Amino acid sequence: MSNEKLVPEKQPRFASWLAEPMFRNKHIYLKVALAAAMINVFGLIVSLFTMTVYDRVVPNLAFDSLTALAIGVGIVLVFDFMLRILRAYFVDIAGADIDRQIGDNVFERLMRIRMDMKRGSTGQMTGMMRELETLRDFFASASITAVVDVPFIAITLIFIGAIGGPIVWVPIVIIPFVIVAGWATHPALDRLAAKSMNGGLFKQSVLVESISSLEMVKTSGAAGLMRKRWLNAIDEHSDSSLRQRLVSTIAVTIATSANSIAYIGVVIVGVFLIAEREMTTGALVACSILAGRAVQPLTQIATLLSRISATRTAYAQINGLMSIPSEGPLGEPLHPARLNGRIELRGVDFKYPGATEKTLEDFNLTIEPGQRVAFIGRVGSGKSTLARLMLGLYQPQEGLVMIDGTDIRQFDTLGLRANIGTALQETVLLSGTVRENIALDRPHIDDTEMLRASEISGAHSFMGQITNGYDLKLADRGEGLSGGQRQSITLARALAGGPPILIFDEPTSAMDSQTENQLIDRLVDETKGKTLVLITHRTGLLRLADRIVIVDKGKVAADGPREQILAQLQRPRAAA
Incomplete structure (x- = not known):
């Protein structure tokens, strides 16, 4: 497994999938900005309070004035406390809303991603989805409010100049160093953030692959290989993360040190100004406080820059996913309520991404409504690919795949597949109850319909004997059930709701012959009047077919009624 780079080098523009949720929360961020502005104003008031106490109250021992000032500043501090709490609350509210909207948009796009455009392993794809947390943490963090503090640097400097005169040059000289340090480290942070991600x-890819294939890893002795990959991944990630933290720490430390230097520099310069009677002691104390406040936002900005690098990288990665074309037409899709079931493949050429040879070439076939067709042929001849094309999982490079005379690319994919009952070669069940796996939260499938489909598929024969029955909780991919039981539940899911089209790819490969024969007897009646596409190597299932198509090297090698094709297959054996 290679460490494939999924993060683009160039940062994409600010896309609508992120801009729109933020725009919808603009009123909340305006409240956050207002609260941050008031907090900065209150900071100025505190410094003025300090100057007044030192210059007016202490020399005259004006305790009544001190009491009045204390009450006033106490009120300010109470409002400051409340505003800080409200600011944090508003930021969390906006972050949660943005997280939900973006998460919904990204997950919907992931569910509609074109299979031929899918990049990376399962672990890498789940890692990409995990980066939504990085975006949420950024927009739900109080650090983002540091942007509001930046304009107040100029206001603070004006206050320092008004109070202390030439002492304002101390923070003015120091601030550019902090800005240069942040600017100089930002490109390195971007590179390291991408490498770290x-x-x-x-x-994530190694971990998911190891866990999902744990049984194979154990039995085949692949634990050593996966452990080596895991340690290599840890070493690479740790190295890039360490460098990223180091560069980030440098910028933050420079900003923090600048804060202290500004304070000390103001005190030193202020002493000389006091000696020359150009400044009072109270003014010096107030200026030293304000100098720290002038540089402090830059410390937060330095921290924010390190977060921005990770956020920009996460954004670029997720935006790459959102930029992948989705299934369905570019315009308004067709929403079929009920399909008749006529399937036509006209001049279809197809090859999988990265493949050098075509899986299907100039493939032509028509299946009339209600016709039951079995596809047989050698391994790799293109039979399973036909099922994927009919389901719209892949698009042909040339030619058309049509249902009821309409190119399936014009259909809404959810509406199309709601009319097709599917049991593909790889049996996959979801975590959750057996009931959820069969009904899939489809409102038209009630318990009566679920039981009907389960009885036909044979799932009820073992589910009806379990205490918790259809409420049995399944682990990932249905672990704990036999292969035949998983196939029975998958068939019940495909039959539930009585879809007009059924596509079965090796639906009984894990069943014994007796179970298979009983299932076939039940399916004979169930599939009457429905379009059935059956892909199989097992001759027993051919009882379900009215017509057999032999596929060889991506083309139709033979096509005809079942008895005729079976007779053709028997003649070479008899001659031998």
């Missing part, structure tokens, strides 16, 4: 995705 790719390392994290590689780790």
